[in-house]
Amino acid sequence: MVDMDVMIKAEELNKEYRREGAIIRALVDINLEIKEGKFIIIQGPTGCGKSTLLNVISGLDLPDSGKVILDGENISRSTEDRLARIRRRKIGFVFQDFNLINNLTAIENIESTLWPTVLRNKEIENRSISALRDVDLLERKDHFPAQMSGGEKQRVAIARAIVHRPRVILADEPTGNLDPDSETMIMNLLKKINKDYDTTMIIVSHRDLSKYGDTLIKMDKGRIVSVK
Amino acid sequence: MALRLWKKAVVLTLRSKRRFTVFTLMYTGLLIWSSFSLDLTPTLGDIGITSFFIAMGISMFLSLLYAWIITNYRRREIATLKCIGWTNKNCQAIIIGEILFTTISGFLIVIEILFHIVAFLGYFYSVYDQDFAASGLPLISLSSVFVTFLLFILVQLIGIFLGTRRVLKVRPIIALKKVGT
Numbered sequence: 543m544v545d546m547d548v549m550i551k552a553e554e555l556n557k558e559y560r561r562e563g564a565i566i567r568a569l570v571d572i573n574l575e576i577k578e579g580k581f582i583i584i585q586g587p588t589g590c591g592k593s594t595l596l597n598v599i600s601g602l603d604l605p606d607s608g609k610v611i612l613d614g615e616n617i618s619r620s621t622e623d624r625l626a627r628i629r630r631r632k633i634g635f636v637f638q639d640f641n642l643i644n645n646l647t648a649i650e651n652i653e654s655t656l657w658p659t660v661l662r663n664k665e666i667e668n669r670s671i672s673a674l675r676d677v678d679l680l681e682r683k684d685h686f687p688a689q690m691s692g693g694e695k696q697r698v699a700i701a702r703a704i705v706h707r708p709r710v711i712l713a714d715e716p717t718g719n720l721d722p723d724s725e726t727m728i729m730n731l732l733k734k735i736n737k738d739y740d741t742t743m744i745i746v747s748h749r750d751l752s753k754y755g756d757t758l759i760k761m762d763k764g765r766i767v768s769v770k
Numbered sequence: 771m772a773l774r775l776w777k778k779a780v781v782l783t784l785r786s787k788r789r790f791t792v793f794t795l796m797y798t799g800l801l802i803w804s805s806f807s808l809d810l811t812p813t814l815g816d817i818g819i820t821s822f823f824i825a826m827g828i829s830m831f832l833s834l835l836y837a838w839i840i841t842n843y844r845r846r847e848i849a850t851l852k853c854i855g856w857t858n859k860n861c862q863a864i865i866i867g868e869i870l871f872t873t874i875s876g877f878l879i880v881i882e883i884l885f886h887i888v889a890f891l892g893y894f895y896s897v898y899d900q901d902f903a904a905s906g907l908p909l910i911s912l913s914s915v916f917v918t919f920l921l922f923i924l925v926q927l928i929g930i931f932l933g934t935r936r937v938l939k940v941r942p943i944i945a946l947k948k949v950g951t
Contacts, residue, residue: 602853602942630855630856635854637853641850643850645786646781654854655854658856
């Protein structure tokens with residue numbers, strides 16, 4: 543049996559929001575262990591806390607209590623700049639709305655992840671071309687986001703998420719704005735990246751994407767209700 | 771790395787054509803105004819000085835406004851960049867680069883305009899065999915433009931410093947919010 547390390551460990555996570563005077567318990571006593579190289583689907587209805595969980599385990603949001611250990615580092619009480627550097631080294635993000643920069647071409651959007659690093663320009667370009675090749679979109683490298691379809695934009699976003707060779711990719715509703723054909727293509731692409739690079743994948747979705755995952759985590763009202 | 775970010779800031783500035791054109795023209799006008807005021811100070815006295823400081827005040831206000839517009843317009847982009855590992859300083863470098871590049875563009879346009887005016891008048895006077903230097907025309911001197919430009923940059927830096935503090939307030943989590951929410 544292959545010995546798999548723990549990539550993300552969440553211990554007793556709690557998070558509350560105040561909205562119009564009411565307290566919403568977004569995360570309630572969450573304990574979670576995600577092993578390296580796994581493909582995890584977090585599923586649940588809108589408002590169940592799945593996006594909050596993603597935000598907390600990526601360091602974009604801080605828990606009220608509990609801790610998150612990412613690849614051996616406790617990130618629950620880090621400064622903003624330290625968290626940014628951790629994300630730069632270890633995390634890739636894929637967003638529902640793609641979040642590409644409209645004034646940059648596909649290749650520049652991908653390169654933007656590496657601009658604040660000490661890598662040489664040629665190395666940045668080579669890595670970005672390689673990432674574009676991985677998502678099979680090399681011929682669109684000089685196109686702007688406005689000239690691409692939703693599926694193509696998401697593939698560029700995936701290339702941007704893998705260009706710095708992260709340990710884990712977090713995707714928040716990555717197929718939320720796509721048609722069924724594009725959804726299949728994007729999920730197969732994420733699965734391929736997971737297999738080829740042994741990158742841990744955590745996908746949050748309200749849709750049923752369970753057939754793609756190694757583990758399906760179901761959430762409701764801020765709690766994990768099942769892990770299969 | 772900082773140099774690379776500044777280069778990318780130039781690319782982003784040039785691609786935001788409308789904003790770049792409007793602000794460059796405003797900076798050009800302000801540079802001409804303040805250089806002219808500085809040159810006329812010996813003749814006009816307090817009026818020249820007052821006019822110069824008004825132009826500097828407007829310049830600082832413009833740099834604040836520019837930083838505010840960029841930060842607001844690019845709020846989601848800044849949040850996305852923070853998500854993918856950019857620090858506050860990296861994001862600020864892009865905005866500072868954009869404003870400084872626009873100011874420098876304004877300065878270059880002023881220099882270009884001055885050269886053209888001098889060339890035109892020089893030619894005109896030579897045709898009629900007149901002494902151009904003795905004409906007493908109220909032309910802006912190059913030294914005034916340079917002094918104004920340096921003071922402009924100084925004032926800009928203060929404005930930029932205050933304006934880009936807004937970048938610190940952009941939380942990366944905004945990038946995950948759905949468009950329109």
